[in-house]
Amino acid sequence: MVSENSKEILDPYGHIINTIVEKIHEYLEENYGTIGKEFLRSLVEEPSVEAYGDLSLPLFRLARPLKVNPVKLAEEIATSIDGIPYIKDIKNVSGYINFFLDYPSLTKLTLDSIRSLGEKYGYLPVDKPLRIVVEHTSANPIHPLHIGHARNAVLGDTLYRLLSRRGHIVQRRFYVNDLGRQVAIMLYGYLNLPETMRSTDVKPDHWIGILYAITHTLIEIYELKKKISEAINKGDNELYRELVRELDSLVASANELREKNRELFDYLANKLKEKDNEKEIQSLMKKMEAGDQEVKEKLREVVEICLQGFKETLRELDIDFDKWDYESHIVWSSLVKKILEEARKSPYFTIHKGAPALDLPRLASKELYRRLGITLSLEIPPLILQRSDGTTLYTTKDLAYTLYKFRDFQADKVINVIGAEQKLPQAQLKLALYALGYKREAENLIHYSYEMVNIPGMKMSGRLGKYITLDEIIEEAKLRAEKEVLKRTTLETEEEKKQVIEAVAVGAIRYTLVSTAANKPITFNWEQALSFETNAAPYIQYTHARASSILRKHEEKYGPIQWDNIDYNAILENKKRAKLIKLIAKYPSTQAKAADDLKPEILVDYINKLADTFNSWYQEDPVIHEPNPRKRNLKTTITYAVKIVLANTLETLGIKAPPRM
RNA sequence: GGGCCCGUCGCCUAGCCAGGAUAGGGCGCCGGCCUUCUAAGCCGGUAGUCCGGGGUUCAAAUCCCCGCGGGCCCGCCA
Numbered sequence: 020m021v022s023e024n025s026k027e028i029l030d031p032y033g034h035i036i037n038t039i040v041e042k043i044h045e046y047l048e049e050n051y052g053t054i055g056k057e058f059l060r061s062l063v064e065e066p067s068v069e070a071y072g073d074l075s076l077p078l079f080r081l082a083r084p085l086k087v088n089p090v091k092l093a094e095e096i097a098t099s100i101d102g103i104p105y106i107k108d109i110k111n112v113s114g115y116i117n118f119f120l121d122y123p124s125l126t127k128l129t130l131d132s133i134r135s136l137g138e139k140y141g142y143l144p145v146d147k148p149l150r151i152v153v154e155h156t157s158a159n160p161i162h163p164l165h166i167g168h169a170r171n172a173v174l175g176d177t178l179y180r181l182l183s184r185r186g187h188i189v190q191r192r193f194y195v196n197d198l199g200r201q202v203a204i205m206l207y208g209y210l211n212l213p214e215t216m217r218s219t220d221v222k223p224d225h226w227i228g229i230l231y232a233i234t235h236t237l238i239e240i241y242e243l244k245k246k247i248s249e250a251i252n253k254g255d256n257e258l259y260r261e262l263v264r265e266l267d268s269l270v271a272s273a274n275e276l277r278e279k280n281r282e283l284f285d286y287l288a289n290k291l292k293e294k295d296n297e298k299e300i301q302s303l304m305k306k307m308e309a310g311d312q313e314v315k316e317k318l319r320e321v322v323e324i325c326l327q328g329f330k331e332t333l334r335e336l337d338i339d340f341d342k343w344d345y346e347s348h349i350v351w352s353s354l355v356k357k358i359l360e361e362a363r364k365s366p367y368f369t370i371h372k373g374a375p376a377l378d379l380p381r382l383a384s385k386e387l388y389r390r391l392g393i394t395l396s397l398e399i400p401p402l403i404l405q406r407s408d409g410t411t412l413y414t415t416k417d418l419a420y421t422l423y424k425f426r427d428f429q430a431d432k433v434i435n436v437i438g439a440e441q442k443l444p445q446a447q448l449k450l451a452l453y454a455l456g457y458k459r460e461a462e463n464l465i466h467y468s469y470e471m472v473n474i475p476g477m478k479m480s481g482r483l484g485k486y487i488t489l490d491e492i493i494e495e496a497k498l499r500a501e502k503e504v505l506k507r508t509t510l511e512t513e514e515e516k517k518q519v520i521e522a523v524a525v526g527a528i529r530y531t532l533v534s535t536a537a538n539k540p541i542t543f544n545w546e547q548a549l550s551f552e553t554n555a556a557p558y559i560q561y562t563h564a565r566a567s568s569i570l571r572k573h574e575e576k577y578g579p580i581q582w583d584n585i586d587y588n589a590i591l592e593n594k595k596r597a598k599l600i601k602l603i604a605k606y607p608s609t610q611a612k613a614a615d616d617l618k619p620e621i622l623v624d625y626i627n628k629l630a631d632t633f634n635s636w637y638q639e640d641p642v643i644h645e646p647n648p649r650k651r652n653l654k655t656t657i658t659y660a661v662k663i664v665l666a667n668t669l670e671t672l673g674i675k676a677p678p679r680m
Numbered sequence: 681g682g683g684c685c686c687g688u689c690g691c692c693u694a695g696c697c698a699g700g701a702u703a704g705g706g707c708g709c710c711g712g713c714c715u716u717c718u719a720a721g722c723c724g725g726u727a728g729u730c731c732g733g734g735g736u737u738c739a740a741a742u743c744c745c746c747g748c749g750g751g752c753c754c755g756c757c758a
Contacts, residue, residue, distance in 0.1 A: 538685060
């Protein structure tokens with residue numbers, strides 16, 4: 020089916036631009052001199068004003084290298100070039116060459132493409148598929164996922180979807196940080212509970228969240244009390260007052276926590292009272308790192324409880340992983356030890372503040388930073404590899420883990436979806452890889468950074484158990500969706516309604532998290548996040564359902580779509596038809612760009628524009644009621660194309676597209 | 681003290697990397713459209729010193745410099 024015309028079929032719009040560029044390039048080459056094709060292509064833009072045509076090439080930037088007057092060159096080219104396929108007219112306006120598309124032939128090209136590719140339309144495969152690892156979410160298994168993790172998870176999953184639909188081979192990984200102090204505290208609390216109290220009827224990760232927060236807060240309180248009596252003994256009044264203030268706020272948090280689970284709180288409060296908790300936690304951490312058999316089992320047990328909760332939540336959002344990697348595995352399997360040995364042999368090995376380290380500042384250079392994608396003015400301190408007591412540090416483990424990801428999947432590229440606050444450690448990671456001779460890995464490690472999600476009037480804290488969980492957000496979204504859906508739906512069965520409610524709720528969350536560029540902070544707002552109007556998932560879903568409904572009725576009345584009897588010229592009768600065809604033609608290259616630039620918001624922007632245009636057209640140009648069969652076929656096929664594109668964009672964004680709503 | 685990111689109608693946001701012709705959308709507000717394909721819609725109106733000031737350029741929201749405001753980072757934490 021995909022023949023020698025496959026480029027045209029796969030990417031109608033991109034193909035047309037290429038043809039234009041070829042032609043202009045050829046002309047310039049013959050008459051003026053060499054100009055890079057890629058450069059020329061990058062100049063092609065869409066005029067901001069409709070009257071200037073569909074595509075435009077400003078010549079100002081050619082003026083210097085070719086030593087020409089842009090205004091004259093535009094005149095010359097516009098008059099001497101013609102016969103570009105799919106281009107009806109070429110005009111020049113003071114230095115711009117403006118191209119006017121030949122809509123009937125563009126329409127035929129685009130609809131042929133849709134006809135031959137069907138539901139695969141828009142998935143433009145790369146020339147060389149890469150093996151790519153996307154590591155995302157990777158939340159610490161000590162509390163439920165919250166709104167910040169949601170941004171990470173949705174971005175990560177959307178990148179996965181974008182890249183795989185671009186033809187790459189993509190693997191999703193979740194890194195379980197199960198060796199840190201926080202996990203040790205949680206485990207400590209867990210071990211102090213009797214068997215009978217180690218289960219719960221609340222959602223597992225929520226229970227873990229409370230267990231962790233209670234244990235942490237109690238330990239802090241007891242430590243603080245010790246310090247306070249020391250301050251009294253020393254007669255340090257100022258310190259005393261400060262500590263008491265600290266204690267007050269901790270006790271306030273503790274009281275809130277007690278309300279959440281009295282039995283657990285009172286038991287631990289009593290149990291941990293007389294112990295040297297700090298010492299025990301230190302010892303627990305050592306055992307965890309060493310892989311002590313007994314601790315190992317309990318550790319996996321308690322972490323698994325939390326992960327079960329994560330999985331439940333993520334499943335609601337249609338997010339899944341191929342691999343769950345444990346920090347403990349990286350350590351226990353001596354991967355970290357190997358890295359440390361390699362580091363000691365490296366020419367960049369040094370002792371920094373008495374600890375073994377890598378002398379990263381020595382690697383600082385413009386060329387290298389540019390090659391590794393590190394901000395030039397970033398000052399990168401030496402990377403300390405090991406504590407004086409011999410235990411390893413997070414970034415060292417991450418170093419081992421990064422190599423593990425590359426090797427385990429034979430990855431060409433590894434993308435880490437990690438918050439912007441980790442820019443420095445991520446840059447250190449890259450440089451350290453480079454210092455150890457892993458140049459390819461260093462160059463192909465991408466920190467996909469995103470900014471925080473703020474909640475107005477709330478300071479989130481996992482340690483104190485203060486957060487809005489993702490589960491609460493999903494729950495609220497479903498309630499709001501239910502209200503809206505029941506108010507308007509034409510569906511009858513409860514099952515169908517339920518499915519639409521879930522699709523709308525999840526869609527709203529995913530759409531909102533992916534529609535703002537990752538480098539901008541988001542302030543969470545219910546009204547905005549769960550909007551059911553224009554520029555929100557439900558609007559796109561609704562538009563899709565509307566298109567589906569037209570097609571359904573068309574089928575009932577006239578049977579299957581008649582591809583062989585279409586009046587392509589009728590595209591000119593209504594401006595919005597033409598606008599739609601152009602948008603549809605652009606879909607493959609738009610989706611490809613979103614994937615290549617790792618910018619889902621490009622797709623969001625596109626999908627919203629397509630829905631707008633379709634809805635606007637729908638209002639003024641009836642499809643089924645069109646009496647002329649050849650014109651009706653044109654309209655129906657356009658509707659079909661819109662439906663396909665909406666369904667595919669939603670699919671790429673991980674949002675369901677119900678045929679009825 | 682140093683560094684990173686962000687600043688665009690009342691609110692949210694696209695455009696900034698690769699400078700180009702009248703800065704797009706959405707929410708809100710005002711007015712209109714359901715006996716024809718789903719009104720979660722459509723049409724019209726309202727609103728912008730593109731944070732401020734310099735500079736580069738034929739041309740700056742976009743590039744450079746100096747400020748201002750907000751967030752974040754500079755641990756033998758993770």
